[in-house]
Amino acid sequence: MTNVELFHYLLLLIAGASALTWLAERVSIPPAVVLLLGGCVIAVAGKGVTGMDPDLLLVAVLPPLLMSSSFYTAWKEFRGELATIVSLVLGAVTFTTVAVAFAVHAFNAGLPWAACLTLGAIVSPPDAVAAKAILQRYPLPPRLVAVLEGESLVNDASGLLLYQMAVSAALAATTITVASGTGLFFRLILLGIAVGLVCGQAMCALLVRLVDAKLGIVLTFMMAWASYGVAEAIGGSGVLSVVTCGLVLGVRQHRVFSADMRIKAKATWDAIVFVLEALVFVLIGLALHGILASVNHEGAVVMAGLRVALPATAAAIVARLVWVFGAIWLPGRLRANRTGGRAWTFGEAAVMGWAGMRGVVSLAAALALPDHFPGRDVIIFSTFLLIITTLVVQGGSLATLIRLLKLRPPARHTMSEHETRARTFGASLAALADIGKREDGIDPAMLERLQAEYRVRVTANENAHTSGEERIEHRARFLRVELELVGVSRETLLALHRAGKVDDAVLHRIESELDLEELRLLRLLEP
Structure with a gap:
């Protein structure tokens, strides 16, 4: 396929993604589900593109998506529910990673522990794209919305931090100890946040001096990629860097953006983010094309993938529910009984625990695995099956669960x-x-x-x-x-x-x- 043919192929993918998104909205199905199924059709039809760098999704697509999410974060609500968000971001993600690794290794003893932990880290952060599309249709308690949106912003970072550590362990000649792993973890966090703060402040300083809205909008995109690339180059977390940069801009946007720039930037970012999110799901077909090709020559990959995907899916769903009820809901109820504070209701905890669909980040992380990574094809195939299952089962039933629990926002404490x-x-x-x-x-x-x-x-x-x-x-x-x-x-x-x-x-x-x-x-x- 020539470069011109590839360009035309990407245009067709964007057009197809737009049509599928329109169809999904007409039939009230989460767009991610329809786009993912469209990717399956592409893969089955054998229309994938070979030779694509697996790091392309992380480097080219992920920074703008993270910047957009962090920019629109409700910072005040985020701070108010910080304890719950941190519990999900650090506790639930780590707990899910370990639970998935143990469940997968129990049914696949031949798969190295580092590979099992890598799969656990890949599927540990839930994706809020499908959940947000459903949650916006129903009036929910603001604190629940703040937690789900805030968690989706930062859990990608914690999941990818664990992912980087697991991949390093799988490819390293020596075993990573607890001390070295902890050092790596904090180095990634501190350097990532520091680079994000510097890039965010620099961007704000430049934006207030730019008169041309087009230049300001281009700067926001360039800074998303720059903050990611600089942090990765010096050994920090590019994900945390972009998130921090976006939060800085989101907090200061009311001062640094002119009215013209704010309106044009919103329209531009909405369109670009739609295209990137749609392409991430549709591009599954491009990755699965190679997987299916290997399956045709080695049927054992299908059974191996199922043996990995089934326990991984069950462990990922159950682990989140266990953490939400055991580490958030129950302690909150006990504290409320002693202090009289407001605890999470059973319905809120149920929705919080069930809103665990996997998506964009898990796909990008799986596809970015090095070619020589142990069990790479099985991990990608299993990740794909897990994403399909959680999107269809959890995403398809989340709206029904909300209706059955009759969740409603509390009385308004702010001005109308x-x-x-x-x-x-x-x-x-x-x-x-x-x-x-x-x-x-x-x-x-x-x-x-x-x-x-x-x-x-x-x-x-x-x-x-x-x-x-x-x-x-x-x-x-x-x-x-x-x-x-x-x-x-x-x-x-x-x-x-x-x-x-x-x-x-x-x-x-x-x-x-x-x-x-x-x-x-x-x-x-x-x-």
Whole structure:
């Protein structure tokens, strides 16, 4: 296949992924399931591409996906549920890795322990792509959503840290001791976080100086790959570096992004992330093509794969449930009985434990195994079977489980969207009097008209919450006053968010409206 043919082939894959995603939304099936089945069809049809570097998925695809996830993380909710997230990220992932390794080795004594641990590390981090698509359809307790989304952000890092250690152990001439393994673990963490902080701060410093939105958007993509590559080059975790870099930008985005850049960046990132996620699932066919080719010549691979996949799948599902109920739900109930605090309910714990579908990161990690890795074909084949099983069984039944448990969000403790709008517009209305006093060139009639417009906005949202030609200069002054009022509304909105009175969902919705209003005014002010 020539380079031109490969390019056309990738275009067809993207077109097919788009069509499958549209079909999945029409029939209310998680897109990951449909895309994965599409990859199976490609593999069975024998249309795979050989000669692809297995590290390509980790180096080219994973950094943007991690950057996007960390950028949109609700940092305040993430911090509030940090203990539970850490328990899942470190405890559940490690427990699952060990449980899968023991279960696989019990049925496959000939498979080296390092290979069993590698498989356990590959499948230990759940993927939130399919779960998030389902969870967004149902109103769930915010803390449960925060935990699932926060866990999905960081557990990829912990799973891949264990993966790197297991691969090193399998390929090393000497056995890795507990001391050396611990040193490697902390070196990967500390260097990864340090590089991510430096890259994040550098990116923010550059973004505030860039006027062209296109350059700023390109910088965010380049920094995703740069933070990953630099961390890997000096022996740190590229995954943790990208996550840290994305968190820094996510926390500071309201200050470093202009309205124009924020709107364009969101649209660009949404499109690119969709393509990358879709391609990751469809590209399974490219990897499975080689696996199926070896299966045709060696039928034992099928039975070996099943002997590995079945215990690995059962152990991965059971281990997460055991950890959630044994290490999170039960201790929380006991503490709540003593202190009177709020513990996780049985329904919340059940959904948390069952939302353990595997996906993008597990695929990328399995496909990135070196060609000479012991049992590579069996591990990739088993990982694929495990992903299919968890996506179909757990992903297909998660919505039903939510309905049966009748989970509902608790009473709102933050301001509603209408109340937040009334407060932000009210602050601008109050500022109009001072603006009218210091701006001598403003026509009083135009000022009154602007006050009337903001009174209408405030009144409308408060009610919803409780049940001849203008001269060019005058028009420009009027528009600049409106632009200043947008800035006042934005500052008030951010202050309310910092005070904990507005949640992230309301913040992003109203901030997007203010961004659009700012763009409208800037366009009108253009000569």
